[in-house]
Amino acid sequence: MSARVENVGILAMEIYVPSTYVDQTELEKFDGVSKDKYTIGLGQSKMGFCSDREDINSLCMTVLKKLIEKNDIDLHDIGRLEVGTETIIDKSKSVKTFLMTLFAEAGATDIEGIDTTNACYGGTAALLNAVNWVESRSWDGRKAIVVAGDIAVYDKGPARPTGGAGAVAMLIGPDAPLYFDGIRASYMTHAYDFYKPDLASEFPYVDGKLSIKCYLSALDNCYNLFCAKMRKVDPKFQGLMSLDAMLFHSPYCKLVQKSLARVSFNDFLNASPEDREKEFPNLSRFSHSTREDSYFDRDVEKSFMVYSQKLFEEKTNPSLHIPRIVGNMYTSSLYGSLASYLVSKYPKDLIGRKFALFSYGSGLASTMFSINICKDMSDGSKLTKLLNSLNDNVVFLEKRQAVQPKDFAKIMEVRTKHYRTAPYTPSGSIDALFPGTYYLVSIDDQRRRFYERKPLEV
Numbered sequence: 001m002s003a004r005v006e007n008v009g010i011l012a013m014e015i016y017v018p019s020t021y022v023d024q025t026e027l028e029k030f031d032g033v034s035k036d037k038y039t040i041g042l043g044q045s046k047m048g049f050c051s052d053r054e055d056i057n058s059l060c061m062t063v064l065k066k067l068i069e070k071n072d073i074d075l076h077d078i079g080r081l082e083v084g085t086e087t088i089i090d091k092s093k094s095v096k097t098f099l100m101t102l103f104a105e106a107g108a109t110d111i112e113g114i115d116t117t118n119a120c121y122g123g124t125a126a127l128l129n130a131v132n133w134v135e136s137r138s139w140d141g142r143k144a145i146v147v148a149g150d151i152a153v154y155d156k157g158p159a160r161p162t163g164g165a166g167a168v169a170m171l172i173g174p175d176a177p178l179y180f181d182g183i184r185a186s187y188m189t190h191a192y193d194f195y196k197p198d199l200a201s202e203f204p205y206v207d208g209k210l211s212i213k214c215y216l217s218a219l220d221n222c223y224n225l226f227c228a229k230m231r232k233v234d235p236k237f238q239g240l241m242s243l244d245a246m247l248f249h250s251p252y253c254k255l256v257q258k259s260l261a262r263v264s265f266n267d268f269l270n271a272s273p274e275d276r277e278k279e280f281p282n283l284s285r286f287s288h289s290t291r292e293d294s295y296f297d298r299d300v301e302k303s304f305m306v307y308s309q310k311l312f313e314e315k316t317n318p319s320l321h322i323p324r325i326v327g328n329m330y331t332s333s334l335y336g337s338l339a340s341y342l343v344s345k346y347p348k349d350l351i352g353r354k355f356a357l358f359s360y361g362s363g364l365a366s367t368m369f370s371i372n373i374c375k376d377m378s379d380g381s382k383l384t385k386l387l388n389s390l391n392d393n394v395v396f397l398e399k400r401q402a403v404q405p406k407d408f409a410k411i412m413e414v415r416t417k418h419y420r421t422a423p424y425t426p427s428g429s430i431d432a433l434f435p436g437t438y439y440l441v442s443i444d445d446q447r448r449r450f451y452e453r454k455p456l457e458v
């Protein structure tokens with residue numbers, strides 16, 4: 001191989017979210033915080049979680065199997081499988097190697113790719129690797145699959161309501177209804193904002209305020225560089241105004257709304273004095289504000305949130321459906337946002353659209369990149385199929401079961417207590433799992449993990 005390929009991108013996509021959630025209003029009462037802190041203050045309504053029956057391997061197997069079955073994928077037609085996760089349960093053996101058990105059924109073993117880790121960024125790194133492979137000299141004509149998933153759990157305290165759990169699987173190849181144009185802007189640097197140095201614990205160390213500052217400063221850097229790179233190929237590119245949607249990694253929805261306001265603040269700072277007057281009425285008092293000094297400036301934040309409210313409703317808010325009712329899915333969060341935005345529209349209203357996506361992983365690694373939707377309806381049937389499938393995923397979320405915060409707290413205690421226990425047999429309910437879910441049966445005295453799959457409904 002290989003001839004140059006066109007429009008490499010996402011051909012199909014599936015999302016898996018565990019079957020249980022805790023309601024954030026109930027959690028506010030249980031945690032004894034002020035009313036509306038999690039729902040209005042953080043913008044979250046439900047938080048997905050799983051018992052000790054599920055781990056990162058089972059989550060990723062569940063979503064991958066869904067992708068394979070729903071798209072009738074020939075396993076010999078997959079040449080690359082990439083995993084992005086920060087849910088590390090083995091310092092050596094990758095999640096990808098567990099996923100190979102699904103390929104073993106067909107005797108398919110010639111599959112490149114392995115796990116990538118850096119906080120919430122690993123899914124994007126995996127996706128960019130897969131796209132690069134299809135566009136490279138090494139490509140052999142087969143497709144790639146990217147799986148991103150995480151179990152986001154925090155110790156008791158202010159970060160706990162920003163947890164979540166879920167996984168996404170994406171089929172990557174040429175002539176895709178959602179394709180990449182190669183414009184990417186990255187910002188990578190060292191920070192101790194959120195990290196997991198204690199391998200005996202499932203919980204991260206978090207400096208909440210610093211993590212917000214790091215996220216917003218990464219956004220400033222990526223957005224300005226992204227605009228500069230876009231203008232090289234399209235001199236008329238006007239940043240946010242030239243984009244149909246702007247999607248973000250979502251630690252919690254309020255931060256995403258603040259991020260869109262931050263993008264508008266950047267547009268304001270970049271505008272000429274005349275344009276500022278014209279396009280940003282009543283905001284000229286911020287002409288001397290700087291990026292560095294404004295991360296926690298309430299006046300800047302509030303004024304640009306008011307200014308960008310309409311833009312937020314149009315370009316970002318539709319992407320927050322899954323993040324709001326599931327929580328932070330770490331590496332899969334951004335792709336939950338993408339799915340939410342897509343299902344909020346009819347296929348005909350998406351044709352020819354351009355989105356920017358901002359991926360952030362603490363520590364820190366971040367990239368802004370664009371995704372384009374196919375230009376005409378000749379590829380529309382692929383788009384419709386992708387949207388129908390995502391829509392089924394979203395409808396399925398309504399079938400989840402609400403768990404009382406006291407029971408959620410008990411389940412978290414079991415996960416914490418037995419995080420490193422071996423041999424171990426999980427106690428979490430199998431009945432509560434959705435049909436088709438892989439689950440952990442046992443861990444033996446050599447810490448080997450064994451899984452089964454709950455039968456699909458007939």
Ligand code: ACO
Pocket residue numbers: 034035036037038040041042120158159160161162194206207208209211212215250251252254255328362
């Ligand atoms: N009604 C309405 N709003 C309220 C109420 C109330 N009763 N009480 C508080 N709030 C608001 C606060 O004013 C605040 O709003 P603001 O962000 O506009 O200032 C918000 O709710 C949160 O309350 P705080 O007291 O500021 O924050 P807290 O100390 O509870 O922690 C934090 C919030 C830092 C986000 C914490 O949940 C955390 O550490 N999360 C994990 C880290 C994280 O997600 N970082 C983001 C990027 S990194 C990543 O993706 C992991």
